[in-house]
Amino acid sequence: MIQLENIIFLIVAGLGIGLFVWQIRKIRKNVLMGRDVDLTDNPSERINKTLLVAFGQQKMFKRMLPAVLHLFVYVGFLVINIEVIEILIDGVFGTHRVLAFLGPLYSGLMFINEVLAALVIVACVIFLWRRNVTKLPRLASGVEMRAWPKLDANFILITEIVLMFALFTFNIAGLKLVQLEGGEVAGSYPISQMFVNIFGDNPASLHIIERAGWWFHIIGILAFMNYLPSSKHFHIIMAFPNVYYSKLWPKGKFTTNPAITHEIKAMLDPSYQPPAPEMDAEGNPIIQRFGAKDVEDLTWKQLMDSYTCTECGRCTSVCPANLTGKLLSPRKIVMDTRDRMEEKGEHPAIFAPNHYKELGVERVETTDEKTLLRGYITPEELWACTTCNACVESCPVNIDQLSTIMDLRRYLVLEESAAPASVNAMFTNIENNGAPWAFSPSDRFNWAEDLYVPSKN
Amino acid sequence: MEENKRLVKVPTMAEMAANGEEPEVLFWVGCAGSFDDRYKRVTRAFVQILEHVGVKYAVLGTEESCTGEPAKRAGNEFLFQMQAITNIEVLNAYNIKKIVTACPHCFNTLKNEYPDLGGNYEVIHHSTFLQQLINEGKVKVQGGEAFKGQRITFHDSCYLGRANDIYEAPRDVLAALDADLVEMKRSRANGLCCGAGGAQMFKEPEPGNKDINIERTEEALATLGTGNGVIATACPFCMVMMSDGVKNKEQEESVKVFDIAELIAQAEGLSK
Numbered sequence: 001m002i003q004l005e006n007i008i009f010l011i012v013a014g015l016g017i018g019l020f021v022w023q024i025r026k027i028r029k030n031v032l033m034g035r036d037v038d039l040t041d042n043p044s045e046r047i048n049k050t051l052l053v054a055f056g057q058q059k060m061f062k063r064m065l066p067a068v069l070h071l072f073v074y075v076g077f078l079v080i081n082i083e084v085i086e087i088l089i090d091g092v093f094g095t096h097r098v099l100a101f102l103g104p105l106y107s108g109l110m111f112i113n114e115v116l117a118a119l120v121i122v123a124c125v126i127f128l129w130r131r132n133v134t135k136l137p138r139l140a141s142g143v144e145m146r147a148w149p150k151l152d153a154n155f156i157l158i159t160e161i162v163l164m165f166a167l168f169t170f171n172i173a174g175l176k177l178v179q180l181e182g183g184e185v186a187g188s189y190p191i192s193q194m195f196v197n198i199f200g201d202n203p204a205s206l207h208i209i210e211r212a213g214w215w216f217h218i219i220g221i222l223a224f225m226n227y228l229p230s231s232k233h234f235h236i237i238m239a240f241p242n243v244y245y246s247k248l249w250p251k252g253k254f255t256t257n258p259a260i261t262h263e264i265k266a267m268l269d270p271s272y273q274p275p276a277p278e279m280d281a282e283g284n285p286i287i288q289r290f291g292a293k294d295v296e297d298l299t300w301k302q303l304m305d306s307y308t309c310t311e312c313g314r315c316t317s318v319c320p321a322n323l324t325g326k327l328l329s330p331r332k333i334v335m336d337t338r339d340r341m342e343e344k345g346e347h348p349a350i351f352a353p354n355h356y357k358e359l360g361v362e363r364v365e366t367t368d369e370k371t372l373l374r375g376y377i378t379p380e381e382l383w384a385c386t387t388c389n390a391c392v393e394s395c396p397v398n399i400d401q402l403s404t405i406m407d408l409r410r411y412l413v414l415e416e417s418a419a420p421a422s423v424n425a426m427f428t429n430i431e432n433n434g435a436p437w438a439f440s441p442s443d444r445f446n447w448a449e450d451l452y453v454p455s456k457n
Numbered sequence: 458m459e460e461n462k463r464l465v466k467v468p469t470m471a472e473m474a475a476n477g478e479e480p481e482v483l484f485w486v487g488c489a490g491s492f493d494d495r496y497k498r499v500t501r502a503f504v505q506i507l508e509h510v511g512v513k514y515a516v517l518g519t520e521e522s523c524t525g526e527p528a529k530r531a532g533n534e535f536l537f538q539m540q541a542i543t544n545i546e547v548l549n550a551y552n553i554k555k556i557v558t559a560c561p562h563c564f565n566t567l568k569n570e571y572p573d574l575g576g577n578y579e580v581i582h583h584s585t586f587l588q589q590l591i592n593e594g595k596v597k598v599q600g601g602e603a604f605k606g607q608r609i610t611f612h613d614s615c616y617l618g619r620a621n622d623i624y625e626a627p628r629d630v631l632a633a634l635d636a637d638l639v640e641m642k643r644s645r646a647n648g649l650c651c652g653a654g655g656a657q658m659f660k661e662p663e664p665g666n667k668d669i670n671i672e673r674t675e676e677a678l679a680t681l682g683t684g685n686g687v688i689a690t691a692c693p694f695c696m697v698m699m700s701d702g703v704k705n706k707e708q709e710e711s712v713k714v715f716d717i718a719e720l721i722a723q724a725e726g727l728s729k
Contacts, residue, residue: 062647249569250565250568250569250620250621250622251619251620251621252565252569252616252619252620252621253565253569253570254529254530254570256534256538256570256573256574257534257538260534260535260538261538261542261573261574263535264535264538264539264542265542268542290534290535291532291534318647318649320649320650320652320669320672320673321663321665321669323649323669323672324652324662324665324666324667324668324669324672325664325665325666325667326662326663326664326665327663327664327665328663380663380664383660383663384662384663384665385655386615386650386652386653386654386655386657386669387530387615387654387655388615388619388650388654388655389615389619389620390615390619390647390649390650392619393619393646393647406530406532409531409532410532410533410534411532412532413531413532413533414532414533414534414535419531419532419533420660420661422659422660422661423531423656423659423660425659426527426528426531426656426659426660427528427531427533427536430523430525430527430528430536430540431536431539434488434521434522434523434540435488435491435492435522435523436488436523436527436528436658436659437488437492437493439491439492441519441522442519443492444486444491444492444518444519444521445467445469445491445516445518445519446491447486447490447491447497447500447501448465448467448501448504448516448518450464451464451465451467451501451504451505452462452463452464452465453462453463453465453505453508453509453727454461454462454463454509454726454727455461455462455463
């Protein structure tokens with residue numbers, strides 16, 4: 001029977017979902033600021049990768065403890081969402097536990113649900129502990145871990161714990177109510193059964209508690225969903241497309257700029273006809289910068305990377321430059337890209353927490369330039385990279401930090417000629433001697449002199 | 458007994474082409490292999506192996522030029538493509554099909570980045586090449602220095618390992634030595650860079666509290682433990698960085714840094 005409660009629910013759910021869609025559209029617009037790149041090849045390989053890395057959490061398992069704890073939260077999220085579907089149906093149509101007709105399957109589902117909800121609480125408590133008490137370096141330190149990222153992480157963990165408690169509250173109260181009425185319990189609730197008497201046995205108050213828990217849970221979920229776009233927790237959605245569109249070719253293969261190829265070919269062969277430049281909507285040729293100075297010079301995939309980052313710091317914790325005290329932190333590169341994107345685009349979120357700067361001395365000497373390069377990321381950081389791909393390898397959601405570092409470096413070199421002097425000397429050596437060192441090309445074959453091998457007989 | 462040896466005349470592509478011949482494989486020596494005094498020994502060891510097994514190979518000699526790799530990693534795409542396009546003209550003019558190189562940086566660039574610019578070759582790293590020779594029984598790893606029981610740790614090159622997923626070939630080569638192979642904690646996909654990649658080889662490190670090669674050398678030394686040991690590499694830049702690290706730690710008497718080709722040439726009795 002549909003009552004006022006259901007109508008209120010419908011309005012609340014509609015507002016929650018509508019607001020979320022509105023936010024997603026803004027984020028989509030931000031990501032599409034990036035340059036176009038075709039990443040639709042090999043769909044079957046991409047699907048496989050998505051199943052393994054995103055659904056299967058493959059790369060998480062490089063570190064066992066967080067992998068197992070994260071798995072609890074991840075599977076909990078997936079399974080509990082089935083109950084959320086039920087909540088939505090119940091909420092709209094005034095039914096109660098509408099999926100109960102599934103019988104033993106429903107019992108099993110509710111059983112697993114409760115166990116997982118308990119494990120989610122355990123995992124989140126340990127996660128909070130690691131962040132705030134043992135202060136795991138990759139989670140607790142780094143110039144990019146300013147006030148907001150730290151608050152965001154704690155807020156997510158606490159919210160998840162609170163949501164799980166709300167779930168238990170309405171399960172316990174509902175269970176007790178059914179037992180008092182002597183009815184048959186739909187589903188199996190091992191955890192709630194243990195605490196079935198904590199809310200007393202007054203049916204009226206139990207009913208209120210059950211409803212309050214139910215409403216808190218669903219409103220909490222809707223609110224949390226709308227919090228996602230402002231948070232690192234957005235990875236629960238973005239991880240899937242980001243892995244799907246990730247690099248299929250060897251990590252050592254860096255992109256080749258065809259515009260430069262045409263220029264060189266025209267230089268070497270005057271009869272070479274480069275293709276006509278692409279035109280924009282007004283019919284003017286699109287002049288592409290060499291390398292990246294700002295977010296629109298990066299590809300949409302590189303921008304999507306930064307919406308996928310969950311700031312776990314695995315990349316930074318394996319970066320040889322960062323490990324030896326250099327300024328470079330691959331995580332910062334990704335977070336800066338997001339900050340800059342949201343500064344330049346419209347704020348995609350309800351609020352813009354990423355601009356939550358913190359007081360304090362930072363070694364990163366940015367300028368006031370309103371660009372990703374120098375305004376956020378300094379040449380010192382970029383020049384510390386050894387291009388070793390450890391960051392890319394470590395990322396559980398296939399972010400390509402290195403490609404962004406390289407594109408920014410290319411801008412420094414190709415548009416500003418701003419390489420360190422010794423690197424410029426290396427360029428000159430290659431140009432003049434065909435080797436990065438100052439040796440004469442005529443000596444290149446000298447290594448072969450006076451070389452002997454034992455005779456076979 | 459006086460040792461019988463013969464002088465090697467390293468064949469060049471120019472000579473082969475003049476004789477209307479084509480090699481099975483082109484040995485791309487690379488700049489370090491051509492000019493760096495330490496790495497020239499690796500080039501020579503690898504040629505000794507090629508000569509020993511009788512592979513029909515050739516080098517470009519003075520026609521070889523930098524692949525452009527350091528320029529590309531440093532962000533100079535223009536210079537990289539200039540080098541690449543020029544090299545591809547040379548390689549294609551000689552109708553090169555297969556290339557072997559002892560440098561993972563040359564390997565990665567030739568294999569992965571030249572195809573977009575019109576250079577399509579079968580490119581293999583010398584670790585894979587040596588692995589094949591051992592598997593085929595062409596190199597028996599006997600007759601020379603014995604490595605049995607010697608502690609050896611292999612330092613993964615980023616451009617061989619993570620960049621191209623080649624982890625087992627160099628280890629298989631070392632396994633043929635019957636030595637005591639020990640792994641560093643950070644190895645294979647989790648290997649720590651020597652600090653030279655991405656054009657770092659050609660510049661001073663940015664400000665920090667430690668040099669990357671020292672961090673890595675400390676790990677290698679701790680893994681080898683006390684006594685004599687070998688840090689095996691398969692990359693000219695790693696070779697320089699690890700050798701410098703060992704010197705910095707004043708361990709050069711007890712710990713040697715060798716390329717896998719040198720170890721095989723020694724074990725096969727081809728070089729001293």
